[in-house]
Amino acid sequence: xxxxxxxxxxxxxxxxxxxxxxxxxxxxxxxxxxxxxxxxxxxxxxxxxxxxxxxxxxxxxxxxxxxxxxxxxxxxxxxxxxxxxxxxxxxxxxxxxxxxxxxxxxxxxxxxxxxxxxxxxxxxxxxxxxxxxxxxxxxxxxxxxxxxxxxxxxxxxxxxxxxxxxxxxxxxxxxxxxxxxxxxxxxxxxxxxxxxxxxxxxxxxxxxxxxxxxxxxxxxxxxxxxxxxxxxxxxxxxxxxxxxxxxxxxxxxxxxxxxxxxx
Numbered sequence: 477x478x479x480x481x482x483x484x485x486x487x488x489x490x491x492x493x494x495x496x497x498x499x500x501x502x503x504x505x506x507x508x509x510x511x512x513x514x515x516x517x518x519x520x521x522x523x524x525x526x527x528x529x530x531x532x533x534x535x536x537x538x539x540x541x542x543x544x545x546x547x548x549x550x551x552x553x554x555x556x557x558x559x560x561x562x563x564x565x566x567x568x569x570x571x572x573x574x575x576x577x578x579x580x581x582x583x584x585x586x587x588x589x590x591x592x593x594x595x596x597x598x599x600x601x602x603x604x605x606x607x608x609x610x611x612x613x614x615x616x617x618x619x620x621x622x623x624x625x626x627x628x629x630x631x632x633x634x635x636x637x638x639x640x641x642x643x644x645x646x647x648x649x650x651x652x653x654x655x656x657x658x659x660x661x662x663x664x665x666x667x668x669x670x671x672x673x674x675x676x677x678x679x680x681x682x683x684x685x686x687x688x689x690x691x692x693x694x695x696x697x698x699x700x701x702x703x704x705x706x707x708x709x710x711x712x713x714x715x716x717x718x719x720x721x722x723x724x725x726x727x728x729x730x731x732x733x734x735x736x737x738x739x
Contacts, residue, residue, distance in 0.1 A: 525568040527719050534722065537561040541586040541735060548591055548627065555588055562724055562733055566716040573718045575665045576636070582723055582736035584630035589732050591627040595643040597659040597696060599727055600675040600709040628654075632736065634671075639663060641673055644681075655683035659696075666712065675700075675709040 540558055544550045550558070584594045592598065628646030641663040648654045659678040666672050679693045700708045717724035723736045 527569055527572065530565055530568055533561055533564050534719075537565070537735075538585075538722075544586060546584055546591040546627065546630070547587040547589075550586075550588075558586060558735075559588070559733065562717070562735070565724065569719075570669065570716050573669045573715050575667060575669065575671070575715065577718055577720075578671070578715055578723065579634050579636055581631060581633045581739040583739050584632075584734065585737050586733070586735040588734075591630055592645055592647065592657075593732070594630045594632070594734050595645050595657060595659050595678075596641065596661045596673050596675050596711060596713075597643070597657070597678050599673070599711040599713075600696065600700065602730075631739065634663060636663070636665065641671075653685050655680040655685075655689075657681075669716065670712055670714050673711050673713060674707075675711070 537558065540554070540561065541547070544554055544558075547555075547558075584591060587594050626648040628648065630645045631643070633642040633644075634640075639662050641661045643657075643659040643661070645657045646654070647657055657678060658681045660676050662674040662676060664672050674697065676697045677693050677695050680689050683689050697709045712728045714726045714728065715723065716726050721738045723738070725734045725736070726732065727734070
């Protein structure tokens with residue numbers, strides 16, 4: 477029985493890798509056919525590709541990230557496979573992105589870094605305040621390793637009518653101490669596929685230990701600009717894939733991957 481189970485798992489893993497390599501190879505072959513050479517082309521080269529054509533790749537991507545706890549337990553091999561699926565979808569359909577369609581509420585499915593970093597607060601912290609990816613990475617790693625620390629659901633709500641991006645990340649810092657970090661940012665479109673996000677403030681909501689903190693808002697923009705100058709909380713995010721229920725974003729300049737589903 478153990479041998480059969482081992483064989484089945486090995487076959488399943490080989491099947492997943494074959495599917496991944498098939499999709500990657502197919503898109504690379506399409507690139508070569510269009511360009512006459514096996515080079516990476518702009519997404520516009522895939523004008524004949526529809527979102528329906530990408531459905532098998534999309535389903536494989538969703539199956540892959542479903543068991544990775546928003547990326548928190550992803551191995552280096554898992555991240556490679558996710559990244560490969562993402563690149564296929566970006567290259568084939570990135571030019572189809574319509575920024576107006578990014579509006580709505582989205583739930584984080586996968587992050588290539590610590591899931592709490594899906595909040596724009598941490599993008600601004602790295603690029604605007606610390607201004608060092610290496611130092612920021614060490615701080616984030618320390619935060620992620622705090623005993624009992626756990627990241628729950630993470631959401632983003634985007635509206636161009638109000639020019640707001642509301643980020644909500646459920647956190648448990650120590651066993652039994654829970655709350656939701658709510659960060660409010662101004663958001664504007666930067667065509668063709670980018671958003672400019674200016675972090676304004678953050679607060680903790682739904683705290684089960686210190687309910688009075690719900691009324692305390694930290695003026696992030698004011699504090700950071702006092703230290704680093706005007707515009708220090710402004711960051712950019714690229715929308716590299718978008719359909720009716722799935723969004724893939726990458727932060728600048730670190731190019732980290734965030735995958736969301738529409739709620």
